[in-house]
Structures are given as C-alpha cells and as structure tokens.
Amino acid sequence: MAFVLSIILISGRFIKYLADAASGKLLGDTLLMIMAFRLPGFLELILPLSLFLGILVAYGQLYLNEEMSVLQACGISQQRIIGFTLVPALSMALVVGSFSLYLSPLGNNKVESLFAEMKLRSEFETLSPGRFHAGGSNPDEVIYVQSLSKDKTRMKNIFIYQGEKVSQSETGKIRRNKVVVVSESGYRRLDRATGVQYLELEKGYRYFGEPGFADYQVISFEKYTYKLQDSTGGIKPHKVQSLSTRALLNSQSLVEKAELQWRLSLPLLVLVVSLLAVPLSKVTPRQGRFSKLLPSILLYLIYVVLLIAAQKSVGKGNMPDWLGLWLVHGVFFITAVVLSSWTYLTLFWQKYRLKRANEQLF
Numbered sequence: 001m002a003f004v005l006s007i008i009l010i011s012g013r014f015i016k017y018l019a020d021a022a023s024g025k026l027l028g029d030t031l032l033m034i035m036a037f038r039l040p041g042f043l044e045l046i047l048p049l050s051l052f053l054g055i056l057v058a059y060g061q062l063y064l065n066e067e068m069s070v071l072q073a074c075g076i077s078q079q080r081i082i083g084f085t086l087v088p089a090l091s092m093a094l095v096v097g098s099f100s101l102y103l104s105p106l107g108n109n110k111v112e113s114l115f116a117e118m119k120l121r122s123e124f125e126t127l128s129p130g131r132f133h134a135g136g137s138n139p140d141e142v143i144y145v146q147s148l149s150k151d152k153t154r155m156k157n158i159f160i161y162q163g164e165k166v167s168q169s170e171t172g173k174i175r176r177n178k179v180v181v182v183s184e185s186g187y188r189r190l191d192r193a194t195g196v197q198y199l200e201l202e203k204g205y206r207y208f209g210e211p212g213f214a215d216y217q218v219i220s221f222e223k224y225t226y227k228l229q230d231s232t233g234g235i236k237p238h239k240v241q242s243l244s245t246r247a248l249l250n251s252q253s254l255v256e257k258a259e260l261q262w263r264l265s266l267p268l269l270v271l272v273v274s275l276l277a278v279p280l281s282k283v284t285p286r287q288g289r290f291s292k293l294l295p296s297i298l299l300y301l302i303y304v305v306l307l308i309a310a311q312k313s314v315g316k317g318n319m320p321d322w323l324g325l326w327l328v329h330g331v332f333f334i335t336a337v338v339l340s341s342w343t344y345l346t347l348f349w350q351k352y353r354l355k356r357a358n359e360q361l362f
Contacts (some may be wrong), residue, residue, distance in 0.1 A: 059281035
C-alpha cells in the first residue's frame with residue numbers, strides 16, 4: 001500500500017519537475033537526484049497512512065470472517081490486540097522519526113542547494129534550443145538560440161533581450177531604452193584567472209532605443225563580449241525545512257519551534273493512528289470490509305490538517321508554543337482511548353443506570 005501511495009504522489013511531483021526541465025528551469029540530469037532527495041519527505045507522511053489503512057483492512061477482514069470473535073472467545077481482549085498492534089507501530093514510528101528528524105531535512109537541504117546552484121549557473125546551462133528562455137543574469141532577460149552544441153558551449157542564431165535601460169535625455173526627459181542583441185553564432189569562454197564566464201558573440205547587431213522613437217542606435221560588430229552570471233559557491237539554504245533538527249533545538253524563533261514540533265509529531269502520529277485504527281476496523285458482515293474505510297480516511301485527513309493548522313498558528317504566535325501540536329495529539333489520543341473502551345464504557349453506564357433504577361424502586 002505504501003508503494004502504491006508513493007508512486008501516486010511521486011508521479012505528480014515528477015511531472016511538475018519534468019515540465020520545469022522542459023521549460024529550461026531545471027537541468028535534466030538533476031531530476032533523479034531531486035526526486036531521491038525528496039523521497040524521505042514523501043515517505044514521512046505516506047508511511048503513517050499506509051499503516052493506518054493496513055490495520056483497517058487487515059482487522060476488518062478478521063471481523064468479516066468472524067475470526068476476531070473466535071480470538072475474543074479464546075480470551076484475547078481488545079487491549080491485547082492493541083498491544084500486538086503497537087509492536088509494528090513502534091517500529092514504524094522509529095522509521096518515520098528517522099525520516100522526519102534527519103533524512104528529510106537533509107534531503108531538503110540538498111534540494112535547496114541544487115536549486116540555488118542552478119539559479120547561479122550560467123543561463124546557458126538550462127537553455128534549450130528553439131525555446132525562449134526568460135530570467136538569466138537579470139530577471140528581465142530573454143534568450144533564444146536556434147541550435148546548441150551538446151556541451152552547450154557553441155550556439156547559432158542567437159537573440160538576447162537584455163532588458164530596459166533607463167536614461168535621461170539632454171532635454172531632461174526620461175528614456176526607457178530597450179537593448180537587443182542578435183548574432184549569427186557564439187561560444188562560451190571561461191576566464192580562468194577570475195572564474196567569470198563570457199559569451200563571445202560573432203557577426204551581429206546591437207539595438208538600443210525606446211520603442212516609438214526613431215533615434216535607435218544600431219551597432220554592427222564582428223565580435224561582442226557578453227558577461228554571463230558569475231558562478232559562486234558557499235550556498236546556504238535558508239528555508240526552515242532545510243535546517244537540521246539540532247539547529248532547531250535551541251532556537252527561539254516561533255517558526256523554527258513550530259517546525260521542530262512538526263518533526264516530533266510525525267512518529268507520534270504513527271502511534272495515535274494505530275490506536276485509532278483498531279476500534280475503527282470493527283465491522284459486521286452486513287456492513288462490508290470497506291464500510292468504515294472512507295470515514296476513517298477522512299478522520300486521518302482531519303488529524304493531519306489540524307496538525308498543519310496548529311503548526312502555522314504556533315509559527316505566527318497565535319497559539320502558545322508549549323501547547324502547539326500537542327493539543328491536537330491529545331484530542332485524538334483521547335478519542336482513540338474512548339473508542340477502544342467504548343464497550344466497557346457502555347457496559348459501565350448500563351450498570352450505573354440499572355443501579356440507580358433499583359435504588360429508586362426500593
């Protein structure tokens with residue numbers, strides 16, 4: 001079940017990354033690396049749901065076949081069944097905890113570093129022939145090449161829109177000049193002394209002027225050197241999801257405290273939903289095995305949504321950080337205890353009402 005849910009979730013994200021790669025926002029050779037680094041973040045939510053559904057389906061089948069009734073007749077109470085259930089649940093909680101506390105932040109850190117490096121790379125690293133590529137060394141830049149060599153160092157029929165250059169004319173009027181460069185061919189050159197990359201354009205024109213005015217400057221050139229964006233190192237991820245758990249432990253930031261509570265909540269989520277699944281799996285042969293599956297999934301989704309809402313509330317300061325996500329866990333834990341003890345509570349209530357009725361008669 002975890003495999004099926006993972007395929008569904010990962011496929012959706014992979015399609016999004018493929019679209020980004022096709023548009024030139026991502027490098028194709030980094031897609032598998034990005035998906036591998038994202039995998040722990042997917043599994044930390046998929047595994048609790050898979051365990052929850054597995055318990056529901058497995059115990060539901062036992063109730064349909066009356067095998068659960070036989071077990072109870074042999075002296076195996078629901079408390080013992082819950083104890084048996086918590087053994088694999090504890091193992092799953094340890095796995096999810098390793099994902100949420102270590103592997104997922106590490107993967108997010110690596111992915112953010114990859115994205116940051118791609119933003120700092122030359123625009124020609126992500127350029128695709130026959131496509132307009134926006135946002136290179138400046139946000140307004142648009143680049144088009146008709147053909148590109150396999151190593152992406154040589155290109156033909158190049159069009160570069162460098163953006164808008166604001167200047168003031170002799171009369172004091174503000175001019176918004178557009179800069180366009182076209183060239184028959186070009187190649188990339190690395191200055192090894194400075195580490196800066198340049199694009200050497202050959203046989204082309206540079207147009208400079210404001211649309212609607214006739215005083216355009218047209219400059220022809222045999223060779224035109226265009227500086228590409230500098231490649232830099234030492235990229236530091238800044239998203240809170242990319243910070244290590246150790247860095248969050250001593251943080252006083254509400255957002256980072258909320259993130260720490262979320263990471264600690266995921267293994268706790270596994271245990272609570274396992275407790276919930278045992279009483280929710282009880283069905284009769286007339287009801288069918290899947291009669292309670294949809295309501296149970298809805299309850300799980302409510303649980304997760306409330307955790308996310310509590311995390312945001314803590315991060316914004318709308319909820320005390322000492323209460324935070326633990327309130328949601330407490331509510332659902334009490335719900336699980338009540339559902340598990342519902343038969344005993346009902347029996348106790350009936351005995352209490354019978355005792356009160358006898359006292360009133362005599």
